[in-house]
Amino acid sequence: MASKKTSRTEAARLKEAGLRPTRQRVALAGLLFRHGDRHLTAESLHDEAGRAGHTLSLATVYNTLNQFTGVGLLRQVTIDGGRAYFDTNTGEHQHFYCEDDGSLIDIPGDTIAVAGVPAPPKGMAVDRVDVVVRVRKS
Amino acid sequence: MASKKTSRTEAARLKEAGLRPTRQRVALAGLLFRHGDRHLTAESLHDEAGRAGHTLSLATVYNTLNQFTGVGLLRQVTIDGGRAYFDTNTGEHQHFYCEDDGSLIDIPGDTIAVAGVPAPPKGMAVDRVDVVVRVRKS
DNA sequence: TCTCATATTTAGAATGGTTCTAAACTGTTG
DNA sequence: CAACAGTTTAGAACCATTCTAAATATGAGA
Numbered sequence: 001m002a003s004k005k006t007s008r009t010e011a012a013r014l015k016e017a018g019l020r021p022t023r024q025r026v027a028l029a030g031l032l033f034r035h036g037d038r039h040l041t042a043e044s045l046h047d048e049a050g051r052a053g054h055t056l057s058l059a060t061v062y063n064t065l066n067q068f069t070g071v072g073l074l075r076q077v078t079i080d081g082g083r084a085y086f087d088t089n090t091g092e093h094q095h096f097y098c099e100d101d102g103s104l105i106d107i108p109g110d111t112i113a114v115a116g117v118p119a120p121p122k123g124m125a126v127d128r129v130d131v132v133v134r135v136r137k138s
Numbered sequence: 139m140a141s142k143k144t145s146r147t148e149a150a151r152l153k154e155a156g157l158r159p160t161r162q163r164v165a166l167a168g169l170l171f172r173h174g175d176r177h178l179t180a181e182s183l184h185d186e187a188g189r190a191g192h193t194l195s196l197a198t199v200y201n202t203l204n205q206f207t208g209v210g211l212l213r214q215v216t217i218d219g220g221r222a223y224f225d226t227n228t229g230e231h232q233h234f235y236c237e238d239d240g241s242l243i244d245i246p247g248d249t250i251a252v253a254g255v256p257a258p259p260k261g262m263a264v265d266r267v268d269v270v271v272r273v274r275k276s
Numbered sequence: 277t278c279t280c281a282t283a284t285t286t287a288g289a290a291t292g293g294t295t296c297t298a299a300a301c302t303g304t305t306g
Numbered sequence: 307c308a309a310c311a312g313t314t315t316a317g318a319a320c321c322a323t324t325c326t327a328a329a330t331a332t333g334a335g336a
Binding site: 281296298304 | 307308309310311312313314315316317318319320321322323324325326327328329330331332333334335336
Binding site: 020022024025056057058059060063081082 | 288
């Protein structure tokens with residue numbers, strides 16, 4: 001039987017990125033990229049993997065998340081001290097951040113316009129402009 | 139002799155904010171507010187206090203920084219996981235963040251304009267819009 | 277298919293920033 | 307000046323994350 005029916009896509013994606021498609025990485029890639037744009041933490045992904053029947057260590061989840069980020073499959077979003085969020089949407093976009101429950105909501109990349117950014121200090125180049133719209137229950 | 143010559147201002151400021159002007163709080167307020175706009179971490183302020191001849195625990199620095207933030211004397215800036223920065227400039231403004239050394243540089247509040255912020259989700263109100271211009275050595 | 281070198285995974289220890297605890301101390305108020 | 311509430315403190319506890327060293331899996335070549 002074709003046991004790789006759904007994994008093929010993930011394995012290919014990993015190979016293209018220069019990462020060996022190990023069982024763990026394929027499993028995580030499946031969870032990450034098969035459900036639209038997502039924001040997750042190492043812990044939440046580890047839990048989700050467990051619920052889906054995969055067995056892997058939290059250290060591997062951290063390693064994988066960092067590797068995926070390194071090859072551009074994920075983007076790290078740091079808003080709040082403490083936990084690091086990983087975003088499966090790697091394109092240009094911004095976020096609403098709910099201060100009550102720590103959740104993130106995407107704002108499409110062409111929605112917000114930032115004008116008037118001054119020239120960076122000598123010898124520096126702008127890497128990215130991040131906008132976070134902090135909201136709370138009213 | 140008038141031993142409170144320079145402390146009076148700090149003590150008054152603290153009282154107005156509803157905080158008892160203890161020795162430790164007055165000392166930290168002096169370091170924080172007498173040298174223009176500053177960005178610092180608990181550890182850097184603790185070191186600085188030590189160098190200035192004050193003796194206080196790191197826990198007190200954390201407590202004080204959080205209390206000052208609570209009453210609006212400071213603003214917390216969270217950009218990078220790990221350490222929390224505290225900013226003595228509580229007015230509206232934005233930051234350059236240097237990814238190479240983790241330093242922050244103020245961008246005056248009337249410099250950058252953000253347009254097109256969408257309406258927040260139902261039941262939510264915008265608290266603040268943060269802009270971080272990430273730069274690196276070029 | 278078998279072997280081997282190398283990449284990966286893993287449990288558990290280690291780290292680093294921050295908060296908590298409980299006891300000692302200080303500021304204020306009567 | 308007594309007495310209580312607010313503060314400080316040392317050190318333990320916490321939490322997310324990284325590191326370590328040893329075990330395991332993967333891919334290439336024979």
